[in-house]
Amino acid sequence: MxxxxxxxxxxxxxxxxxxxxxxxxxxxxxxxxxxxxxxxxxxxxxxxxxxxxxxxxxxxxxxxxxxxxxxxxxxxxxxxxxxxxxxxNVQPHHQMTPDSVGMLIGYLVLKFVGKPAVRILDPAVGTGNLLATVINHQVQKQIEAAGLEIDDVLIKLAYVNANLQEHSIQLFNQDSLQQVFIEPVDVVVSDLPVGYYPDDIRAADYELAASEGHSYSHHLFIEQSMKLTKPGGYLFFIIPNGLFESPEAPKLREFLKKNAHIQGILQLPLSLFKSSQAAKSILILQKAGEGVKPPKQALLAELPSLSNQAGTEKILSQINGWIADNK
Structure with a gap:
């Protein structure tokens, strides 16, 4: 063969x-x-x-x-x-986003964002795989992209990845939670790094800093991403299922209520993860701004196994129906 x-x-x-x-x-x-x-x-x-x-x-x-x-x-x-x-050379924070999830986010970006020219940021770009998957799904759109990554080997891979696919991506080798100098973007996509952020002095500059001890890096990433997004822009985060159940969750809820509209939460199939503790969802936010209205109701869905074609098609048509109703 x-x-x-x-x-x-x-x-x-x-x-x-x-x-x-x-x-x-x-x-x-x-x-x-x-x-x-x-x-x-x-x-x-x-x-x-x-x-x-x-x-x-x-x-x-x-x-x-x-x-x-x-x-x-x-x-x-x-x-x-x-x-x-x-x-x-396994390092736990270097897990790659499953391909099927990257493709789904690419599809969601295409459907939610109606502009012909789109600027996309991944603040935890890693090897650039998720960002490239999303870009490859934006047919007939003019795309500019940026990525931030602290690990120098991963960002070199992201750079090579972008060159080989001829994508126009600005890459910054830095801690994404320090000060970032980039133009605001229309879209953020990110598989959020989950854990504690070690720099308490820098974390103190964030609204979502923990009242005591280390802050959650994934909360700070949400806040930083929000700062870097234009009013009315969209954010697609891969989040741990327990995001809104932690001791710091009330603060996060308050922050989102003030700065964004929750458009939807799509629970990813458990079959993608080693255990139910490791399971994740896609959180879709729209940054608040003039004339930006919340959806009539948030899009909430539990995705079937992505190899189940009929189930996946059914859920995609539900998503399309929801977008048509809320646009």
Whole structure:
């Protein structure tokens, strides 16, 4: 059986990454970023690589013509290589958003945001996979995007990911909860980093800072994202199901009541998660502003397993009906 375009491209990423990993004695993910850069430039950029291996790499790169692949094929192949690298070096906060969830958020952004030109931000961009998935779903729209990420290996992967797919993304290697200098955006998408934020001095600048002890980073990310969104703009967050049940939840509810309208909460299928404690939902917010009205009622739905095609189609048509009623 002939390998699919994604498999062909993954094989090239994987084989060339392994060569570079051995030559540079670095991690698989660092080597993947290097090989992606090479593939984009069509040459071997690392001086430390032996002549023999440089020839092998060049031959692999020349066998691939990137413009013969769709953006989604490139994204998926690169994502498979990233997942392989993450298995070798697992860090709990580097979990990748499941593809089906990324596609669903891409679909929701397309349906909710009627503008022909859209500026999108992911304040916890990681390897850029969620942001790229969302961009790839915005057919016939002019997209500008920005991403913030504190981890230098992940942001290098996001940069290579954007180049290979020819996306126009501004990337900032920084702590997203420190001061951010970017133009306000129409849309925020983010798989919120859940946990405690260690910098209590900086956290004190936020309304959602905890009254004592460390603040929840996911609460601060919501507040920071709200600041960076234009009035009337939309925010799509992947949140833990217990977001509104924590001791700090009343403060968060109050903040949202003052600054936004909850458009909907879509509970993701439990089958996507290792345990019910780890289960998540998609929270859809619209920032308050002049002439921005709350929906008649929020869109609340429990999504079926995303492999259940009939169930998924039914829920998507319900979502479309709800959007038509509330626009």
């Amino acid at each position: 002939k390998p699919s375009p994604v498999e062909r491209l993954f094989t090239v990423f994987n084989e060339t990454t392994t060569i570079i990993q051995d030559e540079l004695s670095c991690s698989y993910l660092e080597a993947l970023a290097e090989t992606g850069e090479n593939l984009f430039h069509g040459t071997v950029l690392q001086d430390e690589i032996s002549e023999l291996n440089a020839k092998r790499l060049k031959k692999s790169y020349e066998a691939i013509k990137l413009d013969a692949f769709s953006k989604e094929e490139i994204r998926k192949a690169f994502q498979l290589a990233i997942l392989k690298g993450m298995k070798e």
